[in-house]
Amino acid sequence: MHPPRAAAAGRTASPATARLINDRLALQLLQSEGPLTAGQLKALTGLSRPTVADLVERLQEAGLITVVGESGAQRRGPNARLYGIVADRAHLVGLDLRAHGVTVAVADLLGRVRAERSAPVAPDDAPGTAVATALAAVDAALAAAGADRPHTVAVGAPGLVDPATGRFGGSDRLPTWHAAVVAELRARTSAPVLLENEVNLAALAEQREGAARDHDTFVLLWLGHGTGAAVVLDGTLRRGASGGAGEIGFLPVPGTGALPSATDCDGGFHALVDSAAITALAAEHGIEPPPDGVPGDGPLADAPPAEALLRTALAAEDTGAAFLDALAARIALGAAAVCAVLDPGCVVLGGEIGRAGGEPLADRVADRLARLSPLRTAVRAGTVGGRAVLRGAVLAARDAAQNELFAPAG
Structure with missing residues (x-):
C-alpha cells in the first residue's frame, strides 16, 4: 500500500489544518490496515516520529484509538504498542x-455488524402498524448490540430521494409507511438520519466489498422484484438533479x-426484466420452480419468485440454457442503452436475480451486449446480492459517522 504522504500538508496548511489532515490519514490507515504501531504509522504516512507521537496522543485523548496489543519484537527493547480504532465509539444503524x-x-465504527433484526409487514397492515413494527425492530437490534442510542442512521428504500432535501420525491407506487418511518426516526433521535435510494446503497456495497471493487466507474443494474440502476462515475455516486439517475x-x-x-413504467424496460x-x-x-421453492439470500423471506426460477434454470440443461439466453437478450437491451450514454466500462448485475443468475447469466449478457454496443464493457454478477441494500446502509452510516468523528479538534 502506498498512501499519499501527509507530511507535505504542513508546508501549505495552517498547523491546525495540518494536524486534522494527519489525524484523519492515520485513522483511515488504522481502519483499512488494522492495528498499527507508531513506527508503522510513520512509515505509511511519511510523517516524522514526533508528529506521529503527537497525533497518537491526540487521538487517544479524543477516545478514537487505544492500545489493543503489542507487536512481536524482532529487535532489542520492549514490544511496540499496537494502536487500533475504538470500534464501540459509535453505534451505526442501517x-x-x-414493501x-x-x-x-x-454496526460499530468499523462497520462490523453487532446485531441484526428483521420484521415482516403484511400487505393489509395499516401504516401506523407498519411504522410501529419497523421501530420495534430498530429498538430490538440496538438492545441486542448493547447500544442505548445510535450515532448515525442510514435508510435504504425504493423510490426517488431528492438530493437537495434528503426526502422522498413522491410516488403513488411506494408504501406510505416508508416516509413515516423516516420521519419518526428523525423525530425521536438527535442522530443524523440519512435517506438513500436502495439501488444506490446496493452500488455502494458492490463498490466497497463486491464485484466492482476494482472499478471507479460502473453501473449497477438491479434485478429483483423491480428494476433500477445506480451510476458511479470516477468513484462518485451520481444521483441526478432530482435523484432520478x-x-x-x-x-x-x-x-x-x-x-x-x-x-407508469409498465411499458418500459421494467416490463421485460x-x-x-x-x-x-x-x-x-x-x-418451473421446485415444489418447496429456493430460499433467497435476502434478509427477509420476500425473495422475488424469479430468483428460484433462475436457480432452477441453471440446474437444467437445454431448456434452462434457452431461457437464460432469452433473459440475457432482454437485459442486454437496457445495458446497451446505459453503455451508449455513459460508457461505464463495467455493468454489475445486482439484486437477488442478478446474483442468482451468477456468472452464467453475466457471461450471456456480455456476449449479447458485445453485439449491440461497440464499447468494451465487462459484465459481472453482483456478489453481495439481496443483502446489498442493508450492507450499503451500514457503509453509508459509517462514512457519515467517520466524517464527523475523524476530524477531532486540534
Whole structure:
C-alpha cells in the first residue's frame, strides 16, 4: 500500500489544518490496515516520529484509538504498542425498507455488524402498524448490540430521494409507511438520519466489498422484484438533479408492446426484466420452480419468485440454457442503452436475480451486449446480492459517522 504522504500538508496548511489532515490519514490507515504501531504509522504516512507521537496522543485523548496489543519484537527493547480504532465509539444503524418488511443492522465504527433484526409487514397492515413494527425492530437490534442510542442512521428504500432535501420525491407506487418511518426516526433521535435510494446503497456495497471493487466507474443494474440502476462515475455516486439517475425501468425499449408514461413504467424496460416478466418468460420455456421453492439470500423471506426460477434454470440443461439466453437478450437491451450514454466500462448485475443468475447469466449478457454496443464493457454478477441494500446502509452510516468523528479538534 502506498498512501499519499501527509507530511507535505504542513508546508501549505495552517498547523491546525495540518494536524486534522494527519489525524484523519492515520485513522483511515488504522481502519483499512488494522492495528498499527507508531513506527508503522510513520512509515505509511511519511510523517516524522514526533508528529506521529503527537497525533497518537491526540487521538487517544479524543477516545478514537487505544492500545489493543503489542507487536512481536524482532529487535532489542520492549514490544511496540499496537494502536487500533475504538470500534464501540459509535453505534451505526442501517435499515433496508421493503414493501414486505424491514431489516435493521447495528454496526460499530468499523462497520462490523453487532446485531441484526428483521420484521415482516403484511400487505393489509395499516401504516401506523407498519411504522410501529419497523421501530420495534430498530429498538430490538440496538438492545441486542448493547447500544442505548445510535450515532448515525442510514435508510435504504425504493423510490426517488431528492438530493437537495434528503426526502422522498413522491410516488403513488411506494408504501406510505416508508416516509413515516423516516420521519419518526428523525423525530425521536438527535442522530443524523440519512435517506438513500436502495439501488444506490446496493452500488455502494458492490463498490466497497463486491464485484466492482476494482472499478471507479460502473453501473449497477438491479434485478429483483423491480428494476433500477445506480451510476458511479470516477468513484462518485451520481444521483441526478432530482435523484432520478438510474430510473431505468422507464427506459423505452423494443419488445414491450407499449411505451412508459410519466406515471407508469409498465411499458418500459421494467416490463421485460422485473420478477413478474421473468416468471412469465420462464413459463414459456417450461421452467418451473421446485415444489418447496429456493430460499433467497435476502434478509427477509420476500425473495422475488424469479430468483428460484433462475436457480432452477441453471440446474437444467437445454431448456434452462434457452431461457437464460432469452433473459440475457432482454437485459442486454437496457445495458446497451446505459453503455451508449455513459460508457461505464463495467455493468454489475445486482439484486437477488442478478446474483442468482451468477456468472452464467453475466457471461450471456456480455456476449449479447458485445453485439449491440461497440464499447468494451465487462459484465459481472453482483456478489453481495439481496443483502446489498442493508450492507450499503451500514457503509453509508459509517462514512457519515467517520466524517464527523475523524476530524477531532486540534
